[in-house]
Amino acid sequence: MALFNRYLIFFFLISTQLFAQKKAFEVVPLGVKGGIDETNLSAYLLAPKNTTDFICLDAGTINAGIEKAIANNTFTVSADEVLRKYIKGYLISHAHLDHVSGLIIGSPADSSKTVYATKDCMQMMEKHYFNGDTWANFGDEGPGFQIKKYHFQTLAFGEETKLTNTTMTVKAFQLSHVNPFESTAFLIKNEENVVLYLGDTGPDEIEKSNDLRLLWQAVAPLIKEKKLKGIFIEVSFPNEQPDNALYGHLTPSHLMKELTKLEEFAGKGSLQDLKIIVTHRKPPTKNIQKIKEQLKKENVLGVDLIFPEQGKRFDL
Known part of the structure; x- marks a missing residue:
C-alpha cells in the first residue's frame, strides 16, 4: 500500500508539472525588426493554442510576413486566407509607420x-x-468618406476589452516613447493565461516617467500566480548607444x-525561465547580433530569452 501511494504521489507530481508547462498561446512573427527593413517590421500574430483566431500585435509588416510564414510551412493555406480569415483584428501600440504600414497598405485586400x-x-x-487624402479611410x-471596412475601437487605459471574434481580452497600459509621446503595452488574456506585449518604450530613468514601474506593479501578481506566459x-x-540618442x-x-x-x-527568483521575447532589434546585422550577445551575457535573472524569426511559429 505504501508503495502504491508513492507511485500515486509520483504520477501526481509529474502530471502537475506537465500541466504547469502546458502551452497556452501560438505566436507567428510576421515582422521582428525595427529600422529600415520594410519587409520585416514589428507584427506578431497571437492566438489561443490550437486555434486560428489570431490578433495582430502591431502591423508594421503583414503580407511579406504571411508569405514568409507560408514558405516556412507555418501556414498551409493561401496568404489571402490568413489575412482575411485568420487575423481577427489589430492591436496598434503607437502610430509610427514601422508599426502600422502593413495595416495601411494591406487594407484594400483585407476583410x-x-x-x-x-x-x-x-x-x-x-x-x-x-484621412481620405494620404490613404482612403477604411475605418x-x-x-473624409468612411468605407467602414474597419471598426476603429478606442481602448481606455486599465479597462479590460473583449477582442471580437476571439476568446481573448486586452487591457492597455501607457508607455513613454520620447516623453511626452505615448506608446502602449497590451495585456492579452485567454482564460487564466496572459501575455504582455510592449510597444516601443524607453527606460523610466531616461524618459523621466513611472510608466514601466506602474506596469511592473500591475503584472507582478500574474508572475507570482504563474499565469504570465x-x-x-x-x-x-x-549598449554602445548613448542615453541621449535612445529616442525612446x-x-x-x-x-x-x-x-x-x-x-x-x-x-526574488520569480523571473527564472520566464519567456522574454526580444523585439524591434534594429539593423545593421552586426548590431542585431551584438544585442543578442549582450543580453545573454547580462542575463543574471535567468529569464528565457527568445529571439523571434520572421515566419517561424513558437508557443508560449
Missing part, C-alpha cells in the same frame, strides 16, 4: 475587422493615414535594469 488603439494613437491614424470614424519587449540598440528605446543593460525592478515586485 472587415476591428482595429484597437488608445485615443491618441487612433487620432493620429485617422488624422495622418486613414468607421475620422475624416511571456513578455514581448523591445531592445532596439546595443531600450538597450540590453536598460532592459535588464527594468526586469530587475519587475523581479523586486514579483519576488
